[in-house]
Amino acid sequence: MSGGAINDGALATFAEEVGADGPVACVGGRTQWSVGGAVEAGTREVRAPAGIAEYEPAEMVVRCGAGTTVADLDAALGEKSQCVALPAWDGATVGGVLAVGRSGIRRLGYGPVRDTLLEARYVSAEGRLVKAGGPVVKNVSGFDLCRLLVGSLGTLGLLAQVVLRCRPVPAVSRWFAGELDPFELRLRLHRPTSILWDGTTTWLLLEGHPDDVAAQAAFARAPEVDGPPPLPTGGRRSVRPSELRALTGRFVAEVGVGIVHTAEAQPPAALSPGAVELNRRIKHEFDPSGRLNPGRSVLA
Amino acid sequence: MPDALVADLRAALAPERVLAEPLELTLYARDAGIIEGHAHVVCFPLTTGEVQACVRIARAHGRPFTPRGSGTGLAGGAVPVEDPVVIVTTKMDRILEVDEEDRVAWVEPGVLNLDLTHSVAHLGLHYAPDPSSQQSCTVGGNVATNSGGPHCLLYGVTSAHVLAIEVVLADGSVALLGGVDAEPAGYDLRGAFVGSEGTMGIATRIAVRLTPTPPAVRTLLLDFLSVEGAAATVTGIIAAGIVPAALEMMDAEITRAVEDFVHAGFPRDAAAVLLVEVDGLPAGVEAAAQVVADVGRVHGARSTRVAADEAERALLWKGRKSAFGAIARIAPNYYLHDAVVPRTRLVEVLSRVYEIAARHRLVMMNVFHAGDGNLHPLIVFDRRENGVMERVTAAGEEIITACVEAGGVLSGEHGIGLEKRDYMPLIFGEADLDAQARLRHAFDPDGVANPTKVLPAGSRCGDLQRVPEGAWI
Amino acid sequence: MTLHLDDDELVSCVACGLCLPHCPTYRVTGEESASPRGRIAAMRAVQWSGAPLEGDFTRFMDLCVQCRACEAVCPSSVPFGHLMEGARETLASDTRYQPGWRRAGYRVLGRHRLLLTASTALAVGQRLRLVPRRFGLPRLALRRRPLVATGNDVWLFTGCVMDAWMRETHAAVMRVLAAAGAGVALPGPGAACCGALHEHAGLVEDAQRLARRVIGAFPGEAPVLVDSAGCGAALKGYGRLLGTPDAAEFSRRVMDVHEWLAARVDALPVPARRFPQLVAVQDPCHLRHVQKAHAHVRTVLGRYADLVELDDEGLCCGAGGAYAALHPDMAADIRARKVAAIARTGAVVVASANPGCAMHLAVAGLDVRHPLEIVDEVIRDGR
Incomplete structure (x- = not known):
């Protein structure tokens, strides 16, 4: 057990702060603040509590305030050679990363962000503290509200405290790069952590046992590099992994995953009419007055 | 007429x-x-x-x-x-499309879980969730219950392997939830639907992720003279930073019964055995297997048997998977429970579970997914014995309560259904259940999709969900 | 209304459903009524809740092929075959389940001379193109060469249809046994029919009568070898069918011919060259699920031919004794899965240790042979 900076009292205070009336937006590190549209002007801003509430390394789960930065969390977990599979963008908070729901460039190896959240305590539009999921690594007790909250941009509830699945920090973690066929690598290597490709150069992140990493690197025939390339930040597009083959222009693509980072903005992805209607009904059920993060929408 | x-x-x-x-x-x-x-x-x-x-x-x-x-x-x-x-949905059993490059298969809901794995094996792929009923259960049913299985410890349960679902909603309309691209737009309706036990509609086409078969596998059988030693090994392995593909535990009674049934060489005098499987690349697998063996030795493992080949590995797994066959030799009926507790509380919860069974004069065995704390207390009985069902039910309720008191949850992979619906308030408060009822309401405002399941009556604030008529235990 | 089934057996099913994918009729239909679990639920409804025997219940029971694959995979060891035979026995005695014409048909099997005469007539009919192919009969011989006993080491059970229609298979089996150094004794006319089909149809008294005749036809201590998996399973079950020590003792002497040969495989000649084609092994249900002797086929045949396994985990082919004749559509649907599984192996020749399976599969255009016919061919080619 470590931390203790956040307790039930802090959650209650946060719930009170959110209250039951008036537009309110939850602010994290503002690293993805524009995703889904700008928050309406005049919206009251709140911040979720920060700090680790409970961490038992042998459980490989951690309970922390949604306002905790991913970097702080990883630093604490790192003492026990663990981490969370959340992208540690500069200043990003756990709650913010979950609310936006975008995975980092290690998604190929670590899985999507949505699989990391085990339990959430959030403040509902009525200002009530609500619990979703449970604090254990396997749980099918009731409906999966956690999955619904991840990527909801705080429009269904404001995350206050979360329980996250941890993962061991790999023994070694090395980037390689060269003019390689990324699609071939993806098929021939066993579970690489990341393959990035800009149409010419391929960057490859290999993690695990040193001998395995060395053997896979030898197979790939690529020299080691310091790290991944800078990602264009103008736009982000989601496609089927095999569609990446047809990409042209300037981009960095996450091979095997299907995310394309571009300099220019991307249009919002289309959704079937049936799914649009379900999105609308869910928003209406959870936040009928539209007070949570007004202006931001998962369909924008 | x-x-x-x-x-x-x-x-x-x-x-x-x-x-x-x-x-x-x-x-x-x-x-x-x-x-x-x-x-x-x-x-x-x-x-x-x-x-x-x-x-x-x-x-x-x-x-x-x-x-x-x-x-x-x-x-x-x-x-x-x-x-x-x-x-x-059993007649909707076609595998519609297998995309080798994207590692995605589109299937109809009636496709059997193991059939899917068999059909892609020649591509070096498999469908990772492997519930014990995988030979019989459908992918649609897996989606409905968010099924698990021994290998979900490393690979994740069904929700991590379902990308998109075509659903017929309660009003008869069709919606596509999720997508085979990386980040489908909108709320994660796919995630909400998986595990909804038929209360949000019917899946009619499902896109699942296919997983590459690992290049190296090591399967170890460790035997212990105390349940505590085995349980401490479980937490020790996790704490050592190893996430095995599977980490299964069998107690003394079930180990004996299994050995008499399959003759796999399980120690008949062990208090507990652990079946541990690590997979991945060769060096990592070797190192992990060594750590597993070392941690076991520290906690009193009497012997560690490493499967020498695929045949021995299959034999060890046959022992684990024949557990139910073995218990049939003891009594004709069983009631299989399913709950999850924090891994560090396994010893304490197990001893409570044994105590509960003894107090109710019931034969109890435990064979379970120790790695993720997913307990499966198994009560064996003969339902023709007078009053036995009452004792089985009472013991079951106490077991669930014990798991919840240890910080656990009601179900790890079987689901809530009718069986545990009325236990939901043990882990969820009024506001929590209300939120779940709202989600259900968004999908099925009139409550016509598999009514009375999962949520207890009155979950929705001001809602008067009917108690099931004509349902009895 | 009761089915007169053993409550202990009936209660043993926990409805887990692990039998479902192994049941050929469930595989085709996806319906509970065509599954072992559903059939047991239906038996319970009759025995415990008074559901009527006639109508749906009879239909559900009749659709079962009795392959007993469900037994082999049942975690609770439910004796499904025995339950099904019991249910059919009650149907046969208490309802019109087995009408006179069917009973008459089964009785012909036990009257060997009549069967031989009828078979010759059929063979003539085939030559005159009077017998439609969809009947699924093999091309019958106009003349059958008599088998000649070669010694007293082992008995060979010759049976009814197999002796009438596929006597050349017996001849091949005898040659292989001779090659292994065994003299083969042949039974008298009492061994005309094992009674398996009667037992499966619920005509238990007829089956018992035939069983007693068969036992009487094999005096002495010599092993009784059977080259038809269905008959072998029946003979091995006489102890239970008759419930006498003599019958149990007889059943202990019964072996599938591959079982006997597998223990003496080194006595068989070393092949000069192996069988030229890849052989797909089809396991007859009553060899695999009931006798559990399917590995022995591989031991013997594998010495002479390169074998390839099917990927269907021994799912039934749909022959089921008289089943293919009584349920031609279902049998054909079941067979389609088997044919597809065989096609996936790429093998052209199929080995099947049961004449019923062989005939049923041959109708689908496959080259099906008894395993020992293949062995016999290789041994003879090597001389």
Whole structure:
């Protein structure tokens, strides 16, 4: 057990702060603040509590305030050679990363962000503290509200405290790069952590046992590099992994995953009419007055 | 004289795919659990359009509907309550598309889990969730219950392997949830639907992720003279930073029964055995296997047997998977529980579970997914013994309570269904249940999709959900 | 209304459903009524809740192929075959389940001379193109060469249809046994029919009568070898069918011919060259699920031919004794899965240790042979 900076009292205070009336937006590190549209002007801003509430390394789960930065969390977990599979963008908070729901460039190896959240305590539009999921690594007790909250941009509830699945920090973690066929690598290597490709150069992140990493690197025939390339930040597009083959222009693509980072903005992805209607009904059920993060929408 | 509902269904599907005779309906009164209900009519659609027709006709006649796959669930999720139209997906059993490059397969809901794995094995791929019923259960049923299995410790449960679902909603309309691209737009409706136990509609096409078969595998059998030693090894392995592909525990009684049944060389005098599997790349696997063996030795493992080849590995797994066959030699009936506790509380919870069984004079065995704390206390009995069902039920309730008190949850992979619906308030407060009821309401405002399942009556604030009539244990 | 089944047996099913994918009729239909679990639920409805025997119940029971694959995979060891035979026995005695014409048909099997005469007539009919192919009969011989006993080491059970229609298979089996150094004794006319089909149809008294005749036809201690998996399973079950020590003692002497040969495989000649084609092994249900002797086929045949396994885990082919004749559509649907599984192996020749399976599969255009016919061919080619 470590931390203790956040307790039930802090959650209650946060719930009170959110209250039951008036537009309110939850602010994290503002690293993805524009995703889904700008928050309406005049919206009251709140911040979720920060700090680790409970961490038992042998459980490989951690309970922390949604306002905790991913970097702080990883630093604490790192003492026990663990981490969370959340992208540690500069200043990003756990709650913010979950609310936006975008995975980092290690998604190929670590899985999507949505699989990391085990339990959430959030403040509902009525200002009530609500619990979703449970604090254990396997749980099918009731409906999966956690999955619904991840990527909801705080429009269904404001995350206050979360329980996250941890993962061991790999023994070694090395980037390689060269003019390689990324699609071939993806098929021939066993579970690489990341393959990035800009149409010419391929960057490859290999993690695990040193001998395995060395053997896979030898197979790939690529020299080691310091790290991944800078990602264009103008736009982000989601496609089927095999569609990446047809990409042209300037981009960095996450091979095997299907995310394309571009300099220019991307249009919002289309959704079937049936799914649009379900999105609308869910928003209406959870936040009928539209007070949570007004202006931001998962369909924008 | 068939009623108008039956006649309409027969006209929409085909007469032979709509069953309404009393004996036929009897066969759909239950799943693999112990709760029985009653179906009004049973139909077998072949297409999404026919599923829509079933739903619309049911609604036009004021009837709810209950989806059903192979009926291997243990929590009563497919038990017909309120005289519903039972919509069986077993005839929708085609694998529609396998995309080797994207490692995605589109399947109909009636495809059997193991059939899917067999059909892609030649590509070096498999479908990772492997519930013990994987030879019989359907992918649609797996989606409904968010099924697990031994290898979900490393690979994750069904939700991590389902990318997109075409769903017939409670109003008969079709929606595509999720997508085969990386970040489908909108709320994660796919995630919300997985594990909804038929209360949000019926999956008619499912896109699942296929997983590459690992290049190296090591399977170890460790035996212990104390349950505590085995449990401490479980937490020790996790704490050492190893996430095995599978980490299974069998207690003394079940180990003996299994060994007498399959002769796999399990130690008959062990207090507990652990079956541990690590997979991945060769060096990492070797190192992990060494750590597992070392941690075991520190906690008193008497011996560590490493499967020398695929045949020995298969034999060890056969021992684990034959657990139910073995118990049949002890008594004709069993009640299999399913709860999850924090891994560090395994010893304490296990001893409480044994104590509860002893107090109720019941034979209890434990064979379970120790790696993720997923307990499966197994009570064996003969249901013809007078009053035994009352004792089984009472013990079950105490076991669940003990797990919850240790910080656990009601179910790790079987689901809530009818079996545990009324225990939901043990782990969820009024506001928590209300939120879940809202999600359900968004999908099915009139409550006609598999009514009375998962959420206890009154979950929605001000909601008067009916208590199931005609359902009994 | 009761089915007169053993409550202990009937209660033992926990409805887990692990049998479902192994049941050929469930595989085709996806319906509970066509599954072992559903059939047991139906039996319970009759025995415990008074559901009627006639109508749906009879239909559900009749659709079972009795392959007993469900027994082999049942975690609770439910004796499904025995339950099904019991249910059919009650149907046969208490209802019109087995009408006179069917009973008459089964009785012909036990009257060997009549069967031989009828078979010759059929063979003539085939030559005159009077017998439609869809009947699924092999091309019958106009003349059958008599088998000649070669010694007293082992008995060979010759049976009814197999002796009438596929006597050349017996001849091949005898040659292989001779090659292994065994003299083969042949039974008298009492061994005309094992009674398996009667037992499966619920005509238990007829089956018992035939069983007693068969036992009487094999005096002495010599092993009784059977080259038809269905008959072998029946003979091994006489102890239970008759419930006498003599019958149990007889059943202990019964072996599938591959079982006997597998223990003496080194006595068989070393092949000069192996069988030229890849052979797909089809396991007859009553060899695999009931006798559990399917590995022995591989031991013997594998010495002479390169074998390839099917990927269907021994799913039934749909022959089921008289089943293919009584349920031609279902049998054909079941067979389609088997044919597809065989096609996936790429093998052209199929080995099947049961004449019923061989005939049923041959109708689908496959080249099906008894395993020992293949062995016999290789041994003879090597001389």
